[in-house]
Amino acid sequence: MSAASITGAGNIAAAPAAGVPHRRMITLSIMLATIMQALDTTIANVALPHMQGSLQASQDQIMWVLTSYIVASAITLPLTGWLCGQWGRRRVFIVSVIGFTIASALCGLSTSLVGIVLARLLQGVFGAALVPLSQAVLLDINPREKVGQAMAIWGAGIMVGPILGPLLGGWLTENYNWRWVFFINLPVGLFALWGIARYLPESRPGRERLDIFGFATLSLAIGMLQLFLDRGQQLDWFDSWEIKLEAAAALVAFAFFVVHTWTAQGVSFFDRSLLKDRNFVTGLLFAFIVGMILYGTMALLPNLLQSLMDYPVIYTGEVTAPRGVGTMLAMIVVGRLVHRIDVRAIMALGFGLTAFALWQMTHLTLQMDANLIIVSGFIQGLGIGFTFVPLSTATFATLAPVLRHQGTPIYSLLRNIGSSVGISIVQALLTRGADTAHAQLAATVVPGNQGLVNLPSMLDPGTTTGLAILNAEVTRQGALIGYINDFSIMTVLTLAAIPLLLVMSSPRHTPAAVVGAIDADEAAAAVEVPH
Template sequence: MSAAAAAVPMPIDPSRVRHRGMITVSIMLATIMQALDTTIANVALPHMQGSLQASQDQITWVLTSYIVAAAIATPLTGWLCARWGRKQVFQIAVVGFTIASALCGMASTLWEIVLARLLQGVFGAALVPLSQAVLLDINPKEKVGQAMAIWGAGIMVGPILGPMLGGWLTETYDWRWVFYINLPVGVLAFYGIARYLPESRPKAERLDLFGFATLSLAVGLLQMFLDRGEQLDWFNSAEIRIEAVGSLLAFAFFAVHTWTARDSSFLNRALLRDRNFVIGGLFAFIVGMILYATMALLPTLLQGLLGYPVIYTGEVMAPRGIGTMLAMVLVGRLIHRIDVRAIMALGFTLTAVSLYQMTRLTLDMDSSLVIISGFIQGLGIGFTFVPLSAAAFSTLAPHLRNDGTPIFSLLRNIGSSVGISIVQALLTENTARAHAQLAAAITPYDAAVQNLPPLLNPQTPAGLAVLNLEINRQAAMIGYLGDFKLMMWLTLLSLPLLLLIRRPRQAPGADAGPPVDAPH
């Protein structure tokens, strides 16, 4: 049994919760603030790079430092809540995240913003799992589906609206407003949580320091391995070999410790005995891979290859958010009437269809296919994420939620980082391979080459340079299409796993346990 689980306060009785609407608004403001910061900085990176005088490789630490810190800090959420109370942890997380956002906006050097982003990740790690746990506790069983739809919509705001909002703020004001926008949101969220959220009864427990240290080391080294592998030619680099071996050893120590600890371990073993939670966590990992990898690829594809302006890129990607929000509304109404496995199957099928459409993209097309495929993928993600959360926690005992929600978020975060790293590495590799194949086909004896206009004549230095740029574009497009095809097959191959999910007999929260006093 984990230290966190042993001390987790008894769940809140939904029938005794007052101000449910204000609690929901307050915690969702914090959730949206955190979710936005996973992607809002992406489109602003070129502007940051120039302002902070950083190289292309260095500026990516603005993104990866946040993911690493959040992934490492997320599993601490349950223990922190057990020791100091969920309301207090929530308040500290909001305050810390808001202050870190201000520090990001004020940063004048690369290392200042990287350190500020690390702080953002540390404080922001608790916001998403805590918001999910609170919504599960304050809502009666007949409203859990709608509550998870609201929570899922908040989670989806980041990858959907982040690039568009970041592009608009960067273009209209300055890249620093990508972070300053969190300040008023953080203030409102803190006030709502302090005023309306019921406090849980904390109970001090010992932290499983060995379990936390080994898991943190495994996740941190894995992220370093994924981030730097392509730059250092993977296992030809001693650093990459050390990170790979270190991550495997740390995870092995964590796994052995978890299964053999007598008194307590960092991961509650009871979570692993719940099949729906385990399969749901696997799906969370897969959804994180597909969603965040796609969102990482599209802005560079649209801006770099198709030449779309930053703001127009956000506008073209906006229908994805419309599709997701529409699906969220429908799922909230259908989740108690239709088998969640059927809803998830529909979501994965729509996602696969959208990815197939993306494999048909070309360099000379208009934006219609991008808009249509984005809308369909938005529908697919919306039909997947909410029932996934409901199914994963449907058979989990209420007292395990504070342990389960951080692990669920951790798996999604790791999935996103793994997905982004894989598609970026494959994009580089496939682009180089396609460039070599296309260049090998160009010879002065080819009739097609002989009929090229003078501007593309490979016999002249200027023509050769222009021709090479065009080959680069074509090769890059082939690389992007290869990534979309890979994710399409991953989505289709995941469908049979739905059969392993048990249909819940009762909704989460049916057994709420002893009541906790509502605020006075």
């Protein structure tokens, strides 16, 4: 939901921006809430392997900690404007902060996989509104001449997450335990809540209508699709009746959504007019692809570094932090280029850099140092920064202003769905690829293999001890092959997406109003990695 639509939904009353009292305290309070949410996008990522051991979860199961948040956030985000219209923006902000803080505490207290997944679902539900609400408030409380400064502050808060998140998450996990990556939200959330409740003025509800049937069928389709993807590998896909039912439920729910949307005469969750804009439809496809690539990569790296390469958790945070730095630098540059250069050329550069970084990751070995991880991460960060802002600009450049209110949440929704689908797919491919590689390598570890003759006696495959040690090494090598296969597939997917840029049109002059209409969540996503 765009900041503009949230502002409009609330029918803000009140004083002109220049006369808003306590502007500094309002800014501090809402930015604390924003930083809390932005920091949480990366702070938990490096702790995933530790959570896996503590909660006795498999590698594919621990990914539910990521996908549950993304799916809940994706489903809830489009409701933000309607909720503000029903109950007022201040109440929605307060409830969101309270819910996010309590959910963070529940995450830290969880003792089982089911418990933390449910808590993460709550985090996604309550956290979805924080970033777009914070931008909407800043736009309202600042006079026109200070909007640029306010957005700079807001952008800096968003960028704290990808830069400091891995470092802080690694430090907390190393010196305390993984639970503190969630407990740290408690004091921040309480202070933000106090400031918002005390200083933020209320908006007047606007009583907007909601297409409940459309929202319900789309939510059901997304939820069933995610269950299908998350549990498919574990239950051997269509050999399981559960997987068959989940696939059928997703298809039926989506079919109902499509038919309802196509025949609806009144309020519809998805405006059919959006499909008439070529740039918007193509932008949705790109948003889905970018979500898959970005979140899929970041879901793989922490486990690879900690489980296969034995990196300490704090060092994992240090070597993955340059990705956020690269994104920040690219966004600073692209902000100056987007009005001067064809946005398709900038996006092509971004996709090219991302593909090059993924290609570099296909050269990973278990004996190498961290330089390749740092350099490839920084380059991918540059690619992300050169992709997101031009993509948002091109997507909405030709869309009628009256449709942006509908278009921005759908755009964010597609990106979030791409993220969750990407995580599930790369994890399923990793598991299958590692198992296949293990079987192929293990077939060569037999007493008659001449390549094993000169091994030390402790590695003799004819002994139980030697065979166990060799099997452990084969497992590591097979897992590495699985990771490399995933990075290879994402490289090809990224390169294959570049020709689609020709389908989009690039207006010679991109109106400033279009850039200003870019969804708050989209701007956050430009520097965001998995929750």
